[in-house]
Amino acid sequence: MVSDPVFHPWSAQAKVAQETVAGGAGAWFWNQAGERWLDLHSQLGNLNLGHQHPAVVAAIREQAGRLCTLAPSFRAEVRDEAARLILEVAPAGSRSVLFTTGGAEAVEHALRMARVATGRPKILAAHRSYHGATEGAMGVTGDPRRWPLPTTGAGTVRFSGPYRYRSDFHASTDAEERDRALDHLRRLVAYEGPASIAAVIVEPVVGSNGVLVPPDGYLAGVRALCDEHGILLIADEVMTGFGRCGAWFASDLWQVRPDLTTFAKGVNSGYVPVGGVVVGERVADHFAERPYPGGLTYSGHPLACASIVASIGVLRDEGLIERAARLGATVVRPLLDDLAARLPVVGEVRGTGLAWAIELVADRATREPLVPYDAPGRPHPRMVEILRACRARGVWPFVAANRVHLFPPLVIDEDDLRAGVAEVGAALTG
Numbered sequence: 001m002v003s004d005p006v007f008h009p010w011s012a013q014a015k016v017a018q019e020t021v022a023g024g025a026g027a028w029f030w031n032q033a034g035e036r037w038l039d040l041h042s043q044l045g046n047l048n049l050g051h052q053h054p055a056v057v058a059a060i061r062e063q064a065g066r067l068c069t070l071a072p073s074f075r076a077e078v079r080d081e082a083a084r085l086i087l088e089v090a091p092a093g094s095r096s097v098l099f100t101t102g103g104a105e106a107v108e109h110a111l112r113m114a115r116v117a118t119g120r121p122k123i124l125a126a127h128r129s130y131h132g133a134t135e136g137a138m139g140v141t142g143d144p145r146r147w148p149l150p151t152t153g154a155g156t157v158r159f160s161g162p163y164r165y166r167s168d169f170h171a172s173t174d175a176e177e178r179d180r181a182l183d184h185l186r187r188l189v190a191y192e193g194p195a196s197i198a199a200v201i202v203e204p205v206v207g208s209n210g211v212l213v214p215p216d217g218y219l220a221g222v223r224a225l226c227d228e229h230g231i232l233l234i235a236d237e238v239m240t241g242f243g244r245c246g247a248w249f250a251s252d253l254w255q256v257r258p259d260l261t262t263f264a265k266g267v268n269s270g271y272v273p274v275g276g277v278v279v280g281e282r283v284a285d286h287f288a289e290r291p292y293p294g295g296l297t298y299s300g301h302p303l304a305c306a307s308i309v310a311s312i313g314v315l316r317d318e319g320l321i322e323r324a325a326r327l328g329a330t331v332v333r334p335l336l337d338d339l340a341a342r343l344p345v346v347g348e349v350r351g352t353g354l355a356w357a358i359e360l361v362a363d364r365a366t367r368e369p370l371v372p373y374d375a376p377g378r379p380h381p382r383m384v385e386i387l388r389a390c391r392a393r394g395v396w397p398f399v400a401a402n403r404v405h406l407f408p409p410l411v412i413d414e415d416d417l418r419a420g421v422a423e424v425g426a427a428l429t430g
């Protein structure tokens with residue numbers, strides 16, 4: 001008998017064993033018994049501002065006292081302001097923002113916008129990607145989470161993106177990986193028929209599939225290929241947006257301007273469910289005189305918009321984007337490089353800003369993964385052991401496949417960050 005009243009995502013219901021969390025502040029959270037953990041994964045990459053940032057909590061309270069909800073058909077100052085601030089930091093050429101209630105819905109609408117605006121059916125999407133768990137978003141997802149849903153993905157054609165450590169192109173340098181990955185994409189476009197392709201969707205830095213930072217020039221190459229054929233570029237920045245990678249958007253790292261950018265998580269640290277699509281010129285022009293076929297009751301929810309306005313203010317005022325870039329380069333990278341040099345179980349470490357992955361191997365020479373690339377479900381028992389060892393040491397990272405992911409809040413104290421990475425290293429040492 002399952003007595004838990006909550007039906008848990010991604011889980012066999014009888015096998016869920018979760019920690020009951022009582023509270024959090026900054027980069028820490030704790031249970032009823034007073035055990036506390038350093039949050040090294042920001043609650044699924046959400047908490048760029050950490051737990052309970054007072055400015056955001058106050059903004060939500062203040063808005064709740066004024067107006068809790070408003071249909072999207074009305075205008076509200078707080079909604080205009082949230083969109084205006086997002087556009088200020090979004091890639092150049094962005095025109096407007098469609099608000100959703102999370103990342104998957106943002107992807108759904110980006111796909112729909114692309115298909116309707118171009119009149120073309122196909123979407124090119126990467127293996128080793130995650131775009132959300134609704135039907136269309138799962139249809140473009142490229143990781144094993146889609147395996148139990150064999151009928152999703154009509155109109156999706158999958159390609160391999162760059163990943164030099166496990167290159168699909170037998171490349172041994174970044175330049176080779178970039179050129180061969182672009183060549184592969186170019187061929188795929190030709191085989192599929194460019195005029196049938198609405199969009200290419202990418203995570204500019206692949207998030208939950210391993211923090212895959214593409215070689216310089218790759219994203220610009222994808223942009224150029226899209227331009228050649230009138231194909232739209234969708235950047236899924238749900239995980240990477242609003243400072244996570246040390247820039248407002250990961251696309252900024254290579255000065256690439258997508259046609260559509262999806263966001264969620266970091267835009268308000270997940271304090272109120274929200275996501276959205278930043279709409280570029282081409283799509284905005286298409287829907288200037290034609291109605292957009294889609295909407296949501298909660299689009300531009302006032303509590304969410306108030307939290308966005310406050311969050312962008314904090315990201316700016318506290319210099320958190322620059323801080324993420326600095327901490328990544330000067331603290332995390334050297335500490336992880338040191339782990340890689342010392343621990344044979346570490347195959348590769350990679351990341352940017354405050355998004356990092358430690359890839360674990362059974363054999364460094366062959367690069368055999370510590371656990372197999374496998375069907376979704378609970379993590380492999382060996383990875384559960386590693387996670388347990390981390391928790392026992394007071395740190396809470398994320399494990400996915402054969403990797404440990406570190407996505408700490410951008411506000412994390414520098415000494416805590418150093419100590420936290422050291423504890424993860426100690427957990428891996430066994």
Ligand SMILES: Cc1ncc(COP(=O)(O)O)c(C=O)c1O
Nearest residue numbers: 102103104130131132236238239
């Ligand atoms: C890149 C990316 N896109 C989309 C999503 C889906 O977002 P949500 O869980 O808010 O629906 C995620 C979630 O982790 C993500 O990482």
